[in-house]
Amino acid sequence: MGIRIESYAPCYLEAVVRLSLQAWTPVFDSMQRTMNVDVYQAFYPEHWRISQQAAVETVCAAEDTPVWLAIEEDTTVGFVAVKLHPEDCMGEIYMVAVDPAFQGRGIGTALLDFALDWMKDAGMEIAMVETGGDPGHAPARQTYEKVGFELWPVARYFKSL
DSSP: OOOOEEOGGGHHHHHHHHHHHHHHHHHHHHHHSSSSSSHHHOSSSHHHHHHHHHHHHHHHHHSSSSSEEEEEEEEEEEEEEEEGGGGEEEEEEEEEEEGGGGTTTTTHHHHHHHHHHHHHHHOSSEEEEOOOOSSGGHHHHHHHHHTTTOOOOOOOOOOOO
């Protein structure tokens, strides 16, 4: 694997947004199929791509959220964003995505390992990541478990009003 991990710079924003939206398409398709239609519409009144693009742009611009890129040759193929919660000695994998054309090659694992090492070096004692329980999130859950995350079941209920 000829991947290098480097710090985010604004010149990579377009590539990060593009690969994120491509990577998350099956996730949002799954969510739309499995979530109550009114609740889904309330979360994404225009289209999920609009809100997710804004979320990625916000994370990439946030001074308190380090972002790293996975780059192969001159192509940005993945990214990870981390938030620290020093009051809990906890680091959070806030966002992670790998371009679908490069998935299954260990890039997500490499990004997570890098981020986890960075959290430990920053003095964090635990790491956390959240994801969905629907079929679209299954690859993410597998990757998180592969690097040693353990599932702690949480029940989150939604009801349209």
